[in-house]
Amino acid sequence: MLHAKGPLLSVDVGSRETNAVTVTDVLESYIGGRGVATKLAHDRIPYDADPFGPENRLVFTTGPMQASNMSFTGRMNATAVSPLTDGLLSSNAGGFMSRHFADTGYSAVEFTGASDELLVVHVTDDGVDFEAVPHLEGATVPDTVEYLETEHDIGPDRTAVVGPAGENEVRFASIMTSEERAFGRGGLGAVLGSKNVKAVTFGGDSAPDIDVPAGQMDIHREAATDDHIMKEQGTVAVMDLANEVNGLPSYYFSEQTFEGVEGINGDAVASKKYKKGTCSACAFACKLPTRDEERGVETEGPEFEVAMAFGSNSGVDDIVDVMKSNQLCDEYGLDAISAGNVVASYLAAEDEFGNRELIWDLVEKIAHREGVGDTLAEGIDRTHEELGVENWTVKGMDFAAHEGRVLHGQGLSYAVANRGADHMYATFYSVEYPLVPQEQAVDPEGTVGKADVLIERENLMALNDSGVVCKFSRDYMTPERYEMLFGADFEELLAVGARTVTLERHFNNQRGFDRSDDRLPYELPDFEAALDEYYDARGWTDDGVVPEGHVPA
Incomplete structure (x- = not known):
C-alpha cells in the first residue's frame, strides 16, 4: 500500500x-x-x-x-x-x-x-x-x-x-x-x-522518494480539460439548488430559503472573480480570487458555507459585504463558517439581521476578545443560553450550509460525525441533492437504511484525508483509480478510513462522548432507529461507544 x-x-x-x-x-x-x-x-x-x-x-x-x-x-x-x-x-x-x-x-x-x-x-x-x-x-x-x-x-x-x-x-x-x-x-x-x-x-530539499503510478496523469488531464461549474463559481455554485429545495439556512437557521439569494449566489461570486485560483499542482482551479475595486475589498471566496453564514444566515444579500466579512476572517485568523454563524446568533438575539457594520465590528471584537466579542469567541454552544437563542450545534460545532432538515442522511451524518455538524466529514449531501450520477444518488427523505452508505462515505473521506486527496475529486476518482494509485484493494483502503474514524470515536469516548452527544436541534424521521443501525454497522455499542476489543492497533 x-x-x-x-x-x-x-x-x-x-x-x-x-x-x-x-x-x-x-x-x-x-x-x-x-x-x-x-x-x-x-x-x-x-x-x-x-x-x-x-x-x-x-x-x-x-x-x-x-x-x-x-x-x-x-x-x-x-x-x-x-x-x-x-x-x-x-x-x-x-x-x-x-x-x-x-x-x-x-x-x-x-x-x-x-x-x-x-x-x-x-x-x-x-x-x-x-x-x-x-x-x-x-x-x-x-x-x-x-x-x-x-x-x-x-x-x-x-x-x-x-x-x-x-x-x-x-x-x-x-x-x-x-x-x-x-x-x-x-x-x-x-x-x-x-x-x-x-x-x-x-x-528543505529532502522529500522522500515515493513512486506514484503514472496513471495519476489521466486524472490530472481530465481535471484540466473538464468544463466544470466549480471552476467559475466554486462551491457556491450549489446555492441556488439549495434554495430551491428549501435547504438554505437563513436568519440564524429560523428559515430555509432566502429572498436575497441572487445577491450572494454563484453568479454573484463569479461577477467578482478576477483571476483563476488553485492549490499546488492542481489544474482544476476551483478557487475564487475576488475583488471589488470600488469598495476596496479583495479576498478569496466566499465559498458556499461562508456565503450562507455571513450571507443568508445573517440576513445579508450583498456579495461584497460577504466578501469583506470573509476578508476580515482571513486577516484575523478565524474560521469564517463559525464566525459567521456565531455573529448570526447575536444578530438574532438583537434583531439586527442585515446590519453589515455591526457584523464587521463583531468580527473584530471576537478576534480580540473585546466586549461582547469575548462572549461570542466561546462559540454558540457555550453562549446560546446567555444570548437567548437556540443551540444550533452538534458536539459544540455549528452547522454547515447543507440542510439536514431537507437532506435527512446529511442530518444523520451531522449527528454521528466525530467532529460535529461539519459537511465534509461524509459529504452525504452530494448523494442527496444529488451532485453525483443518478445511479449513485440516494433519496433525501428518511434516515433508516442509510447507515451503510453513510459509513462508506465517512471511510472514503477519511481515506482522502489520509492520501491526501481533495474531496472535490469525486467526479474523477473511481474505486479502480484508488486501487491504481495506492496499490491496494479498494475495500482494504476503506478499512484505513474505518480505523481512523473508530480511533477518533474511541478517543472521544474516553473524554465522555457517547450516544447522548449524537444529537440534533431538530427532529428527523426514525432517527433513533437510524442511530442503532449506524452503531451496529460500525460494531459499536448501543451507546455509541467503541468496545475495547474493537480499538484498532
Whole structure:
C-alpha cells in the first residue's frame, strides 16, 4: 500500500527540545495525513488533555500523493484536541504548503508544550530554529506573512500562521496557510496560539522518494480539460439548488430559503472573480480570487458555507459585504463558517439581521476578545443560553450550509460525525441533492437504511484525508483509480478510513462522548432507529461507544 515516508518530528516549544522517531508501522497501516495524525494523537495525547494545555499536541501531516504531480493533491492535515468540540479533531487545508512540508523529510511534525515567549518555529531538513517574535504580538495574518517574507525570504506558501484570534484563544480560530487558506473548523489556531506559537514555516530539499503510478496523469488531464461549474463559481455554485429545495439556512437557521439569494449566489461570486485560483499542482482551479475595486475589498471566496453564514444566515444579500466579512476572517485568523454563524446568533438575539457594520465590528471584537466579542469567541454552544437563542450545534460545532432538515442522511451524518455538524466529514449531501450520477444518488427523505452508505462515505473521506486527496475529486476518482494509485484493494483502503474514524470515536469516548452527544436541534424521521443501525454497522455499542476489543492497533 502506498504510504507517506519519514520519521515523526516532535517539537516541544516549552523546552525547545526536538526528537525524531521512526513511525513506519503507523505509516504502513494509516497511509498518511489524517489517518497517521489520528493514530499518533490517539496514542500520544492524554485522554484528559486540556485543549489549551501544554499536554495537547498539534500534529501536522501530509500523505503520499504529495509526491505526485496530480491535481487535487495540494492539501495537508492538522490534528489536535479541539477547543470548540473538546474532542479529537482533524482539519484539512489547501494551498501550497504541503509539498514544502514534505521537503522537510518528515512524515509528521507535532508541537507540544507551551512557550514563555511568542515564537516562530522554522522547521527544515537541517533542524528546527526557535525565533522569538514579541513584536508580532497581535499582528494580523498578512502582517505576519509580510514579516516572514521580508526578514527571512519565506513566502506565504511555506507558512502556517495564527492571527490575533489564535493568540487570544478564540475557540474557532484558524491556522492560515498561503495567507488565505485555512485549517478552519474546530479551533486548531487556538491550540497553536495557546502554545505561544505565532507561525510555523516548513522547507528543505529532502522529500522522500515515493513512486506514484503514472496513471495519476489521466486524472490530472481530465481535471484540466473538464468544463466544470466549480471552476467559475466554486462551491457556491450549489446555492441556488439549495434554495430551491428549501435547504438554505437563513436568519440564524429560523428559515430555509432566502429572498436575497441572487445577491450572494454563484453568479454573484463569479461577477467578482478576477483571476483563476488553485492549490499546488492542481489544474482544476476551483478557487475564487475576488475583488471589488470600488469598495476596496479583495479576498478569496466566499465559498458556499461562508456565503450562507455571513450571507443568508445573517440576513445579508450583498456579495461584497460577504466578501469583506470573509476578508476580515482571513486577516484575523478565524474560521469564517463559525464566525459567521456565531455573529448570526447575536444578530438574532438583537434583531439586527442585515446590519453589515455591526457584523464587521463583531468580527473584530471576537478576534480580540473585546466586549461582547469575548462572549461570542466561546462559540454558540457555550453562549446560546446567555444570548437567548437556540443551540444550533452538534458536539459544540455549528452547522454547515447543507440542510439536514431537507437532506435527512446529511442530518444523520451531522449527528454521528466525530467532529460535529461539519459537511465534509461524509459529504452525504452530494448523494442527496444529488451532485453525483443518478445511479449513485440516494433519496433525501428518511434516515433508516442509510447507515451503510453513510459509513462508506465517512471511510472514503477519511481515506482522502489520509492520501491526501481533495474531496472535490469525486467526479474523477473511481474505486479502480484508488486501487491504481495506492496499490491496494479498494475495500482494504476503506478499512484505513474505518480505523481512523473508530480511533477518533474511541478517543472521544474516553473524554465522555457517547450516544447522548449524537444529537440534533431538530427532529428527523426514525432517527433513533437510524442511530442503532449506524452503531451496529460500525460494531459499536448501543451507546455509541467503541468496545475495547474493537480499538484498532
